[in-house]
Amino acid sequence: MNVENTKALLTGASGGIGRAIANRLAQGGALLTLVGRNQETLQDLNRSLPGKHRVLVADITTQTGRAAVLEHARAQETAMLINAAGVMDFQFVEQQSSACIEQMITTNMLAPVLLCHSLIPVLRQHEQAAIVNIGSIYGSIGHPGFSAYCASKFGLRGFTEALQRELADSPIRVLYLAPRATLTDLNTRAVDDLNKALGNSVDRPEQVAEELMNVLARSRRQRFMGWPENLFVRLNGLFPGLVHNALVRKLAIIRHHAQT
Numbered sequence: 001m002n003v004e005n006t007k008a009l010l011t012g013a014s015g016g017i018g019r020a021i022a023n024r025l026a027q028g029g030a031l032l033t034l035v036g037r038n039q040e041t042l043q044d045l046n047r048s049l050p051g052k053h054r055v056l057v058a059d060i061t062t063q064t065g066r067a068a069v070l071e072h073a074r075a076q077e078t079a080m081l082i083n084a085a086g087v088m089d090f091q092f093v094e095q096q097s098s099a100c101i102e103q104m105i106t107t108n109m110l111a112p113v114l115l116c117h118s119l120i121p122v123l124r125q126h127e128q129a130a131i132v133n134i135g136s137i138y139g140s141i142g143h144p145g146f147s148a149y150c151a152s153k154f155g156l157r158g159f160t161e162a163l164q165r166e167l168a169d170s171p172i173r174v175l176y177l178a179p180r181a182t183l184t185d186l187n188t189r190a191v192d193d194l195n196k197a198l199g200n201s202v203d204r205p206e207q208v209a210e211e212l213m214n215v216l217a218r219s220r221r222q223r224f225m226g227w228p229e230n231l232f233v234r235l236n237g238l239f240p241g242l243v244h245n246a247l248v249r250k251l252a253i254i255r256h257h258a259q260t
C-alpha cells in the first residue's frame, strides 16, 4: 500500500518503535494521527516530523480513550490503523501482580482487538486501507519470564491471522509485523542484561520502521524479524520440543535476571 497522502492513525507513537515509524511514514508523505497518553511528548514529536500531522491524547485501555480514537478516525476518514502501543513486564508469572498481568493483556491484546473492531467500518470506506498490528517474536515462542506478555502477543497474532482471512475479500489489508528485541525503553535494564547473557541480537527502532514500510509496500501478511529468531519461530511450530529444551537449559540464567 502506498503511504503518500494516506491518513494513518498510530498508537504507541511516543514510544521507541512508534517514533521511528512516525518518522518513516511522515517521510513517505503519510498524514498521521499520533496517539499516546502524554500530550507534550506527542506535540514534541509532531514538531519534529516533516508535514502536517495531528495529536490525539488517549489511553487505549479505557472505553473513553478508545471512543476518542473512533471519533477522531471517523472525522479524519482514517485509512490506516497501526497498533504499536504496548507494555511489557519481565518476571516469572508467580512473582507478577495480577494488575500487571491485566495491564499487559489489556494494552497489548484487548485494546488493539477492540480498536480494529470499531475502526473496520471507517477503513472500509476507502478503496485501499490497512491495519498493521505490531506483535513480537514472543507472539510465536513462549519464553520463560515473559508468560503474560507472550499470552498477549500470541493472542494478537491469532486475532490478526483470523481477521486477515475474514477481510480477505475486503479493501482492508491486515498485516502483522513481529520485531525481535529492539533498543527502546520497553526493555528494562534486566531485559537488556538478559539479552546480552543469552547472546540475543538487538535491533534499532529504525530497522523496525523500515521493515514496516516493506510490509506495507508488499502487503506481507506476516513478517518475523531477525535471524535466528525467524528460524526459531518456524522450529517452534514444527518441533516445539527442540525449542523447549533449548530454553529450559537457559532457565537458571533467565530466572537470575528476572529477579534482579
Ligand SMILES: NC(=O)c1ccc[n+]([C@@H]2O[C@H](COP(=O)([O-])OP(=O)(O)OC[C@H]3O[C@@H](n4cnc5c(N)ncnc54)[C@H](OP(=O)(O)O)[C@@H]3O)[C@@H](O)[C@H]2O)c1
Binding pocket: 011, 012, 013, 014, 015, 016, 017, 018, 035, 036, 037, 038, 041, 058, 059, 060, 061, 083, 084, 085, 086, 087, 088, 107, 108, 134, 135, 136, 137, 178, 179, 180, 181, 182, 183, 184, 185, 186, 187
Ligand atoms: N522493544 C522491543 O524489544 C520490542 C520487541 C518486539 C515487539 N515490541 C512491540 O513493539 C511495540 C512498541 O514497543 P516499544 O519498544 O516502542 O515500546 P515503548 O518505547 O515502551 O513505547 C510504548 C508505547 O506504548 C504506548 N502506550 C502504552 N500504554 C498505553 C496506553 N494505555 N494507552 C495509549 N498508549 C499506550 C506508550 O505511550 P505513552 O506511555 O506515552 O502513553 C508508548 O508510546 C509494542 O507493541 C511492543 O510490544 C517491542
